[in-house]
Amino acid sequence: MFDLDLIISGLANAMTLTNICYILAGVVIGQIVGATPGLSIIMALAIAIPITFALDPLTAISFLISVNKGGTVGGAVPSILINVPGTPESAATALDGHPMAKKGKPLKALKYGLYYSFFGDLSSDIILILIAAPLAVLALQMGPVEILALMILAFTVISGLVGNSMIKGLTAAAFGFLLASVGLDPATASPRFTFGMLDLYDGLHLTALSIGALAMSELLHGMVNTRRGEKSAASIKINSKSKEDSHVSWAEVLANKFVAFRALIIGTIIGAIPGLGSTTAGFLSYSITKQSAKDPEKFGTGDPRGIAATETANSAVVGANLIPLLTLGIPGNIAAALLVSALMIHGIQPGPLLFEEQGELVYGMFGAMLIANFCNLGIAQFCMRFWAKVISAPKTVVFAAALLLCLTGAYVADGGTFAAFIAIIMAVVGYLMRMFGYSIVAFIVAFILTPQLEESIIQARLITDGDITMLVYHPIAIALLVLSVASVVFLGPRGNRKKKAKNVTAGDEKNA
Amino acid sequence: MILKERLLGVGGALFGALLLLYLIPTFVTGEVTESGDPSFFPRIAGWLFLVLGGLQILFATPSEETLPSKQEMGRLVLFVGAMVLGTSLLPIVGFLPYSMGLMAVIVLMVFEKRPHWIALTIVGVPIGTWLLFEQILQRPLP
Numbered sequence: 001m002f003d004l005d006l007i008i009s010g011l012a013n014a015m016t017l018t019n020i021c022y023i024l025a026g027v028v029i030g031q032i033v034g035a036t037p038g039l040s041i042i043m044a045l046a047i048a049i050p051i052t053f054a055l056d057p058l059t060a061i062s063f064l065i066s067v068n069k070g071g072t073v074g075g076a077v078p079s080i081l082i083n084v085p086g087t088p089e090s091a092a093t094a095l096d097g098h099p100m101a102k103k104g105k106p107l108k109a110l111k112y113g114l115y116y117s118f119f120g121d122l123s124s125d126i127i128l129i130l131i132a133a134p135l136a137v138l139a140l141q142m143g144p145v146e147i148l149a150l151m152i153l154a155f156t157v158i159s160g161l162v163g164n165s166m167i168k169g170l171t172a173a174a175f176g177f178l179l180a181s182v183g184l185d186p187a188t189a190s191p192r193f194t195f196g197m198l199d200l201y202d203g204l205h206l207t208a209l210s211i212g213a214l215a216m217s218e219l220l221h222g223m224v225n226t227r228r229g230e231k232s233a234a235s236i237k238i239n240s241k242s243k244e245d246s247h248v249s250w251a252e253v254l255a256n257k258f259v260a261f262r263a264l265i266i267g268t269i270i271g272a273i274p275g276l277g278s279t280t281a282g283f284l285s286y287s288i289t290k291q292s293a294k295d296p297e298k299f300g301t302g303d304p305r306g307i308a309a310t311e312t313a314n315s316a317v318v319g320a321n322l323i324p325l326l327t328l329g330i331p332g333n334i335a336a337a338l339l340v341s342a343l344m345i346h347g348i349q350p351g352p353l354l355f356e357e358q359g360e361l362v363y364g365m366f367g368a369m370l371i372a373n374f375c376n377l378g379i380a381q382f383c384m385r386f387w388a389k390v391i392s393a394p395k396t397v398v399f400a401a402a403l404l405l406c407l408t409g410a411y412v413a414d415g416g417t418f419a420a421f422i423a424i425i426m427a428v429v430g431y432l433m434r435m436f437g438y439s440i441v442a443f444i445v446a447f448i449l450t451p452q453l454e455e456s457i458i459q460a461r462l463i464t465d466g467d468i469t470m471l472v473y474h475p476i477a478i479a480l481l482v483l484s485v486a487s488v489v490f491l492g493p494r495g496n497r498k499k500k501a502k503n504v505t506a507g508d509e510k511n512a
Numbered sequence: 513m514i515l516k517e518r519l520l521g522v523g524g525a526l527f528g529a530l531l532l533l534y535l536i537p538t539f540v541t542g543e544v545t546e547s548g549d550p551s552f553f554p555r556i557a558g559w560l561f562l563v564l565g566g567l568q569i570l571f572a573t574p575s576e577e578t579l580p581s582k583q584e585m586g587r588l589v590l591f592v593g594a595m596v597l598g599t600s601l602l603p604i605v606g607f608l609p610y611s612m613g614l615m616a617v618i619v620l621m622v623f624e625k626r627p628h629w630i631a632l633t634i635v636g637v638p639i640g641t642w643l644l645f646e647q648i649l650q651r652p653l654p
Contacts, residue, residue, distance in 0.1 A: 050651075051644075051649060053649075053651070054649055054650065054651070164575060165568075165573070165575075167564050167567050167568050167571065168520075168568070170560065170564050171524055171560070171561065171564045171565070171568070173560075174557045174560035174561050174564065175557075175561075177553065177554075177556065177557040177560070178531070178554060178557040178558075178561075181553045181554045181557065185540075185542055185548070185550035187545075187548035187550070188542045188543070188545050188548055188549075188550050189542075190540070190541065190542020190543070190550040191540075191541070191542070192539065192540045192542075192550055192551075192554060193535070193539045193540065193554070194539070195539065220588065220591060220592075223587075223591055223618070223621070223622055224580070224584050224587045224588050224591065225584065226622045226623065227623075228623045394624065394626075394629055395622075396619065396622040396623070396624040396629065396633070397619075397624070397629050397632060397633050397637075399618070399622065400615050400618045400619055400622070400633045400637065401633065401637045401640075401641075403595075403614075403618065404611050404614065404615060404637055404638065404641050405641060407595065407599065407614075408607075408611075408641055408645055408653070411602075411653070412645055412649075412651040412652075412653070416603075417599055417600070417602055417603060420599045420602070421596070421599060424592065424595050424596060424599065427592075427595075428588075428592055431588065435579070435580065436516075436520055437575050450553070454553050457552075457553070458548050
């Protein structure tokens, strides 16, 4: 697992010209999508998956990771310039970024955001690289019983943390289980809910389903709520003439080093917990930084510490949310779930075995993540002024173009008009789920994990002979099940009350 | 809005009962063998719907989500109808006419009036999408 040759060869694979070109393209697309109000990174990832079919696995994953990273940087642009977050995770950036821009320092605010975002993202990637392999070794000690208990824990935690109600979160997960059971049963090859349709024998295709539920449902929401004569928000012009107002020196960046380090720790921990996301990290970090400051009254007036706290924390989530994915095979949020689907499309099953079976790919992916960070920094430095113009693109055109890309993506990805119809149906289902407060994160994660869960249940039943008392020989599984019960108790009714008071995770449900 | 939450619970529980009593026995027809029972996992989902629906009825709390107006629901039906109709015609008319027609309908429905943006959406977007998938990615479109 710690073969140096493998690590070096993997990292070298990331540096091919094709890979670097796709990383650059991914970063540019991510930054544009992030900067466009009305579009989300998740939407971009869902649409981008069909584009990666023709690519080799490493290039495909590098491209998708770059889109994700670019979106985090791009999302800060509308937050700062028009006080409308391009992506939910950059909502907290507007608290101090926009006031700084209004003071005549829009470029300075954008550069502060970019530098701290780069620091948070790069540092959390390094943390991921350092701890993922050792954690995967530990995870490999677990058998089917422990894995089953771990999945139950993951579902209770995710259902409890996203959305407003754990009951609704678990119901959404049950819906994911149900839809994932459509097709041939993996053990007996008997058809389940196929209704005599041959197209359903392979099950519901993940790409069409995720494009519909994640991207098209959001587009439908945007289009349905478009009002006659709606105009784009007025943007602050980037025309700072003095160097002082447009340049950020090393001394100014380093002045907030402790704030940034604390935000990095917050973002990394939040990112590693399934179900939480960048929005929570950004707001939590901002809140802690403000509370611990000697002069909290300065926050909200364009204080660089506010930008450092939010941008470092929300970017640190991007790398850290791959920790549960690579070590346990459990996607912690939707971006990670979409990466799982991309891996599965290329015949790769994420999880602790990935380091043994596809070590070169994993280290190649790590290399691509590091390259993407530097591309993100470089491209944003040059293109920030251009992205400032992108935010004024009319939503009407953006929605229509994105919808056509979604339908075409579903069509080419999963075999024709049937897949396009699945995407349309799932768009309506996703729209209704959002409307009634059911978690799409829990639904998608359940859909993706069901085959593995089903396999674990069958294996666990064989190992224990269906006798629940055999669990005493599996202390780790017992500990995980106790944690699941505790999460139901603490994140269920109690969590609901806290969430209603804070209402922080609403944004995470959108982007988690 | 607690009534809405309870009704959602009723709907969930009824769906669970429907799954367990009709849909699973009718549409999951494989035999139980030593390697497994094909209805085992769908039944877990069915029981979850039933139990969670019951819990939702008992422990419903007022939610923040507001129901859409009739106008919004009408617009939703129109958008979905346009997509379904367009996609049904896709194999017959081909990609470019389909996408140009769909874009024209959507642009009208989102009240866009500026000619250059309308032209870009109806002509530029379909051609750009066709170039991306058909020419660059080599994925055949009808």
